[in-house]
Amino acid sequence: MSQENILIINCGSSSLKFAVINPQTEEEFINGLAERLGSPEAGLRWKINGEKGKQAIADADHDAAIGALLSLLRDANLVETIAAVGHRVVHGGESFKESCLVTDEAMQAIEDCTHLAPLHNPANLTGIRVAQKYFPELPQTVVFDTSFHQTMPKQAYMYALPYSLYREHGVRRYGFHGTSYRYVAKQACEMLGLEENNSALLIAHLGNGASASAVLNGESVDTTMGLTPLEGLVMGTRSGDVDANLFSFLNKECGYDIQQITDLLNKKSGLLGISELSNDCRTIEEAMEEGHEQATLAMDVFCYVLAKKLAGMSVALGRIDGLVFTGGIGENSDIIRKRVVEMMSIFGFELSEELNLKHRFGGEGVITTNEQCPKALVVATNEELMIARDTAALIA
Numbered sequence: 183m184s185q186e187n188i189l190i191i192n193c194g195s196s197s198l199k200f201a202v203i204n205p206q207t208e209e210e211f212i213n214g215l216a217e218r219l220g221s222p223e224a225g226l227r228w229k230i231n232g233e234k235g236k237q238a239i240a241d242a243d244h245d246a247a248i249g250a251l252l253s254l255l256r257d258a259n260l261v262e263t264i265a266a267v268g269h270r271v272v273h274g275g276e277s278f279k280e281s282c283l284v285t286d287e288a289m290q291a292i293e294d295c296t297h298l299a300p301l302h303n304p305a306n307l308t309g310i311r312v313a314q315k316y317f318p319e320l321p322q323t324v325v326f327d328t329s330f331h332q333t334m335p336k337q338a339y340m341y342a343l344p345y346s347l348y349r350e351h352g353v354r355r356y357g358f359h360g361t362s363y364r365y366v367a368k369q370a371c372e373m374l375g376l377e378e379n380n381s382a383l384l385i386a387h388l389g390n391g392a393s394a395s396a397v398l399n400g401e402s403v404d405t406t407m408g409l410t411p412l413e414g415l416v417m418g419t420r421s422g423d424v425d426a427n428l429f430s431f432l433n434k435e436c437g438y439d440i441q442q443i444t445d446l447l448n449k450k451s452g453l454l455g456i457s458e459l460s461n462d463c464r465t466i467e468e469a470m471e472e473g474h475e476q477a478t479l480a481m482d483v484f485c486y487v488l489a490k491k492l493a494g495m496s497v498a499l500g501r502i503d504g505l506v507f508t509g510g511i512g513e514n515s516d517i518i519r520k521r522v523v524e525m526m527s528i529f530g531f532e533l534s535e536e537l538n539l540k541h542r543f544g545g546e547g548v549i550t551t552n553e554q555c556p557k558a559l560v561v562a563t564n565e566e567l568m569i570a571r572d573t574a575a576l577i578a
């Protein structure tokens with residue numbers, strides 16, 4: 183096999199996701215996850231050509247995890263097929279408007295963005311350094327969650343705060359899930375027969391983290407996440423938008439400090455917070471069917487906020503060609519798609535119950551009826567493939 187595959191590495195603070203993909207054929211040879219790194223329970227799980235495997239790697243850190251991954255790749259005869267390593271990096275601030283090769287300057291610029299993503303960027307940097315150690319002969323690239331949104335106009339990314347906070351500390355809206363939007367926008371245009379440079383899409387990326395974006399002519403013009411991934415939509419455990427005075431209110435009323443309130447908004451809110459049951463959309467849907475009141479309410483709030491935000495962002499587009507659902511929830515939950523499309527009937531959307539149900543558990547396609555109306559559709563995102571494509575283009 184020739185050397186044309188890309189190893190993709192996505193390092194979190196205690197986890198590491200990986201995949202080996204051929205960007206031309208889109209074939210995925212291996213994917214997997216090292217998790218609970220730094221603890222006695224650390225483990226490695228993978229799938230090679232559909233076959234699952236796992237291995238305990240007690241107390242492994244990122245370095246040991248990538249070492250274990252290298253052995254795995256050797257055993258699967260994949261090492262010689264890899265042409266480059268592509269890394270997912272969460273925050274590129276205003277320094278990175280697109281993906282790039284790893285250089286000393288790029289590493290420094292990612293480091294300089296650490297104050298914007300204190301949990302993620304250091305982990306991403308660790309992943310790059312360790313990968314350089316184990317794959318010294320391979321070029322490495324970085325693909326950012328934020329860079330796609332660097333095309334947003336200033337009116338969309340500025341907060342109405344003292345300007346000095348932007349100038350001196352970079353306080354502005356950045357947006358995330360950019361790699362997914364880039365991939366999905368392209369796919370949606372192909373499916374709708376649109377030229378990407380003459381298209382107007384609303385895209386909802388709904389996973390554990392959820393955001394929506396307005397994409398005009400292939401470029402992000404607005405998005406719901408902000409300085410951090412907390413802003414915007416209701417998510418699994420994140421609140422999305424709240425009144426910022428909640429901080430002083432909870433401090434005075436409940437005696438919570440900044441860390442407690444930050445945890446509450448990021449880890450105890452969203453679907454989990456309202457339902458007091460689960461952050462997982464499947465569990466919420468099942469409970470709803472059994473008449474669980476708070477699960478029903480959590481779903482109502484999730485859908486309403488999503489529809490309201492999508493409608494609001496339409497002002498950035500001028501017209502809507504397509505409303506796209508993606509991510510674990512967007513690709514699977516016919517219930518949420520139905521509600522949101524119906525709430526947006528003011529724009530002319532007409533749901534096809536049949537097509538929507540057809541895409542109940544995955545699959546891609548249009549879910550609205552009328553040929554003339556803006557269409558709603560389901561697109562399966564593939565961030566890994568996008569990273570592989572970027573990496574292949576950068577090393578070409």
Ligand code: ADP
Pocket residue numbers: 388389390391418461462463464465467509510511514515542543
């Ligand atoms: P991440 O942001 O971690 O990548 P995913 O995109 O995998 O998340 O999405 C996870 C979410 O997708 C969870 O809330 C899960 O419940 C939801 N999900 C997955 N399958 C279904 C399904 N069949 N019906 C409803 N929700 C689903």
